[in-house]
Amino acid sequence: MKMLHAWLRALYRICEPIRVFTLAAGVALGAATALVGLLYLAVAALAYAVLGFVPRVRQRITGVARRLAEYDRRRVERFLGGAPAGVVTDARAVGYLAVRVPLGALGGTVLLLLLYGALTGFAVVVGWIVGRPVDDIEATPFIVVYFAILGVVLLFLAVQGIVGVAALDRRLTRALLGPTEKAHYEQRIAVLSAARAEIVAAVDAERRRIERDLHDGVQQRLVALGMLLGRARRATDPVKADDLLRQAHEESAGVLAELREVAWRVYPSALDDGGLPAALEIVAERSPVPVRVALDVPVRPDPAVETVAYFVVCEAVTNAAKHSRASRVEVGVACLGDVVHVRIQDDGVGGADPTGGGLAGLHRRVTALDGQLHVHSPVGGPTTITAELPCA
The missing domain is CATH 1.10.287 (Helix Hairpins)
Structure with missing residues (x-):
């Protein structure tokens, strides 16, 4: 049942209208930039063959390549998401523009097929309404159901094609325009x-x-x-x-x-004796504010992960009791794949400062495990603190 629910959620995200339109716009712009890149490669090859011995000409040609590649990286970041900035060298820019040409052609083909199918369906429907059927296709009940099912299937395939092209575009941008391995290691060391x-x-x-x-x-x-x-x-x-x-x-x-x-x-001894459920139960009992705890952790995580999850909950509950004037606190801990998700929400007045002493300490604890801590606390509430702790 959980797998079916997860599949339906993924399908909804894929077919979400706003997301599909955003991806389609990004793919359409990608087709246009691929065409521009193809024209640039043709002109650059000719210019290199004729004036390649002039240093200033070579610099201008490669400078145009870098600008085109950077513009395309911003397109992916704006419409498709997930395009980390890296050092775009001349060779990387030219190579990216060359590889982008077939991918842009693929995206343009998918969009043209979608447009052709939409126009054909529109023409058939309008022909039925005005009494002039296209290609002598009469609007019988069987034909209407047949065209409806066929249209839904083709629409689904077209949406999947757009999503697939967008995913390939993101991966290509990360591979050719993202940080190099050396830059990645330097950033990681920092x-x-x-x-x-x-x-x-x-x-x-x-x-x-x-x-x-x-x-x-x-x-x-x-x-x-x-x-x-x-x-x-x-x-x-x-x-x-x-x-x-x-x-x-x-x-x-x-x-x-x-x-x-x-x-x-x-360090609470209950963590060693009964694990995270026992420790959080004691936190709920000791809190002056009613705390409701919901756990979905079928397998006990690593002790370090349990400890950080406990302190995240404990600090969040303490802050809710001291500062937020909350009347209740909801705590949820769930293990999804290789990540433990911790979520604490109160109905207080909000306005929590993520850079405060307690929350800053939690951020350090979570970061030490390569996790992420998010604090959402608008004025007026509610305050929601979420932590994602990798446990693999």
Whole structure:
């Protein structure tokens, strides 16, 4: 049933009218740019054969190729999506324009066939309405049903052709105009270096927070506990000594509770014992705001992924309780393929700052696992925090 639902969703996305029109416009422009590229290659070959020995002529010819390739990259980015910018050299630009010619011809052929089919169907329908059937095709019920089914099938095939040409166009642009392998590795190294520095800073900040919690909370209460025991030891009145011992017992219970709270904020033991469901259940129980948790994780993910997912939920719920004035929080965790999706939404006032301390720390945690964190919090709400954590 889930596979059928996923297939229907994919089919809807493919056949979504606005998306199809956008892709069709991109494919049509691609056919036009392919024709321009073909004309350029012909003129450039002739110019090279006649004036190729002049350096200025060679520079202008290759400069035109770079501009045409960059324009086509922007076309793919605007209409088809997913065209990362890279260093467009002369050789890459000329090679891209040459390879684009047959792909543009394919896209133009698909669009012409679609236009021809639409005009033919329109002519047949108009002929039936005015009483002048095209090619003596009478509008019998069987013929009407036959043409309707045939038109739907051909429309579906034409849409699939447009989507296929658009996908090939995206892949070609990524391969020939996208970042080179060296640039990709350099970018990856820069991202990892920044993430490492952020993680080191986050660890230091966490250590300082733990030290403050122990110094301002646990240490002060232990000092008070020692003073109570000292007074009870020196007391000569049995009634007063019993009262001091009772206070000391209550203080020791408070110290234990605060130590558990500090340990829970560092790392919840429930993650090791019962996994993510048990840890999130405790988060919901401890939250002052009602929290509804929905989990769809058939296989337990890696411990690192579980830990990050837990802290994302915990921080989001804490922010909702402290700042958003929310009356309820919805938490959803689902494993789709090799990615764990975490989604937290509250009905508060919104306006959360993604660069704030808590959310910035979550971003560092998620980035350390090559994941992505998105915060959508317009003024007036609702606030939605989503995290995508790769688990493969």
